Amino acid sequence: MPTPAIILVRPQLAMNIGMAARAMANFALDDLRLVAPRDGWPNPDAGPAAAGADDVLARAQVHPGVDEALADAQLTFATTVRPRDSGHEVITPREAARRMRAAAASGLRSAILFGPERAGLTADDIAGVGTIITCPVNPRFGSLNLAQAVLLVAYEWFQADPPAPAPPGPAAVAASHGEIAGLAAHVEEALERAGYFHVPERTPATLRTLRRLWQRAAFTPEDVRTLRGIVRALEEGPRRRG
């Protein structure tokens, strides 16, 4: 059964990577991924803070970007301190844990993005994930640090009951983040060539909107192949006519 991947995006302090690893190990998570850690990896400052969670650190993988870190996950989340106006569904760590357990029982992999210590995740980091996790906190004092946020999500995963077995029969298989991201990139390149992005200021927002659209659609791998075929056909069309 796949366990959720914890993805630290551009973490600043190696000590916090160690503390996140410790939080994970307490709740039986061991798939730690780092996107562009500021001070490089491996880093000797992580070990002492891990307090014995050395296996988690040793297995940690480094990825150049968020899409690469999420690539093999079918169920993707991003944690934010407060909900943003990004069009995502926003749920609690408890509800996320319930969904991750259900996904794991069907053999699907979950992954959760955690932003850098001060700035948090950017709109672009978030655009391609399925759902936002926001922990309910005191509205007058919300100040969870990186390792605490990891701790609460990992704790809820460990607490969540395994779901009832799924009814027999063929289940729809969700496309992985990598397949969705591949489709998104394919469409974006095609649109670029087609001159779709003629107002450069609007391009970033348009790209995020498209990413949300693909994410929400809950495509299967077959859907993705079909859609990429359509994009190819549309692009080739004028050449045939020309």
Place this chain on the structure above:
Amino acid sequence: MPTPAIILVRPQLAMNIGMAARAMANFALDDLRLVAPRDGWPNPDAGPAAAGADDVLARAQVHPGVDEALADAQLTFATTVRPRDSGHEVITPREAARRMRAAAASGLRSAILFGPERAGLTADDIAGVGTIITCPVNPRFGSLNLAQAVLLVAYEWFQADPPAPAPPGPAAVAASHGEIAGLAAHVEEALERAGYFHVPERTPATLRTLRRLWQRAAFTPEDVRTLRGIVRALEEGPRRRG
């Protein structure tokens, strides 16, 4: 509505007191109590770690012992890393939060003991509390630090729904920890004078057993007064006869 008191017993590092205050403030708890902090109080190392939870630190009270810190609470808990053979009921942070919410809705105060960083709570610290809280963790890696343990208990308190209103009618009022501790001390002194503790090696275990007994009995304040009257009468009896 009274909110639960967080009691740090013999904390070693002021930084951890600050981090515990931060964890509390995130989940709207502000009643921090310190039993014999190793490095004294107030302590300048606590502030930076509190990350803005200065009100919690400013309001923190110092007590010489566990009984004094628990005195005004009717519902008392102690946190331990693993269950001990102390005869207490052992529950999860989630169940504890449910009970604390129910108690608060009846106007009763809860308090939770957290032990020192390395050693944890002693058998004597625990003897007088009602219930043990143990967080379910990975059996192969259980390593929650002090502030993390506070965070999880505070988080569950904040998450727990307020209970349904109690049915109308007179509710039995639980005796406070101070009333129970007063009864226990009264009985112990009387037994001491009566020569009950004639095998000194057994005295500490006997005292813990008696404390458990009073705690389990769920006495009302009226019960406590009645029992103390009985103890006085028994002690005075021989004098009258003499």
